[in-house]
Amino acid sequence: MQLSGKIALITGGGSGIGAAAGRYMAKQGAAVVLAGIPASGVQAIADEISSAGMRAMAIPTDVTSGKAVQAAVAAATDTFGGLDIVVANAGVQRHNTDVNLFEMDESEWDRTQDVNLRGVFRTCKYGLAQMIEQNRGGSVIIVSSITALNGRTPNVSYMTSKSGLLGMSRHIAVHYAKYGIRCNAVCPGALEQTPDWEDHPDPGGREEAMIGATPLGRLGTADDIAPWIAFLASDESGFATGGTFVVDGGITIA
Numbered sequence: 001m002q003l004s005g006k007i008a009l010i011t012g013g014g015s016g017i018g019a020a021a022g023r024y025m026a027k028q029g030a031a032v033v034l035a036g037i038p039a040s041g042v043q044a045i046a047d048e049i050s051s052a053g054m055r056a057m058a059i060p061t062d063v064t065s066g067k068a069v070q071a072a073v074a075a076a077t078d079t080f081g082g083l084d085i086v087v088a089n090a091g092v093q094r095h096n097t098d099v100n101l102f103e104m105d106e107s108e109w110d111r112t113q114d115v116n117l118r119g120v121f122r123t124c125k126y127g128l129a130q131m132i133e134q135n136r137g138g139s140v141i142i143v144s145s146i147t148a149l150n151g152r153t154p155n156v157s158y159m160t161s162k163s164g165l166l167g168m169s170r171h172i173a174v175h176y177a178k179y180g181i182r183c184n185a186v187c188p189g190a191l192e193q194t195p196d197w198e199d200h201p202d203p204g205g206r207e208e209a210m211i212g213a214t215p216l217g218r219l220g221t222a223d224d225i226a227p228w229i230a231f232l233a234s235d236e237s238g239f240a241t242g243g244t245f246v247v248d249g250g251i252t253i254a
Helices: 016-027 039-051 066-080 106-116 118-134 156-175 203-213 222-233
Strands: 007-011 031-036 056-060 085-088 138-143 181-188 244-247
Touching: 007 016, 007 066, 007 118, 016 031, 016 039, 016 085, 016 222, 031 039, 031 066, 039 056, 056 066, 066 118, 085 118, 085 222, 106 118, 106 156, 118 138, 118 156, 118 181, 138 156, 138 222, 156 181, 181 222, 222 244
Parallel strands: 007 031, 007 085, 031 056, 085 138, 138 181, 181 244
Antiparallel strands: none
């Protein structure tokens, strides 16, 4: 997967899948722009990549702000000379409070949607605008979840937001192909650490249940997902668009 000369913007780049994708894509030759909060997280990953002799920069970015996302795209373009890859990855999972739909307050629902769904909308909106202006094509990778494919999780707003991302991915694939822009979605399975892992009410119980349900007999890691993102960003996947790529150790078919 050669990404030499490519410029990639990765939201949620300070930890988890975003950080792993940044490291992996930089090793393949891409200049990576790590966008996210807190600022210390994205800066630490950018410093790590840069210290290894690769190209990286950090842009503190809250994806609930359209102006912030627009500024991140502009900074990436100004620094590296364009934008070829967008990895819309930033997400939250409110384990303790995103439950019980019948009694959930609308503000609780909205907290997840504003990051996971509208945040990806903002990221794709400004990323696509830059790609169209450049007129050299591009690749968008949206990080969804296997929760978009089943009803297992109790976190209903999270599940709904991740389901919506699959529709957005297909829309982009169909309507932006004429600009040479591809879009695919990746659905990770049960990983060792979920978003907002420190807030999970029963990490031990979750681990036992998910390992038991996964045919490969282990939880996934962010490093299991990063190569798929890099592949979909690369020219080697040039005929793939509108796809949903499940990387889950077999849990959705068990």
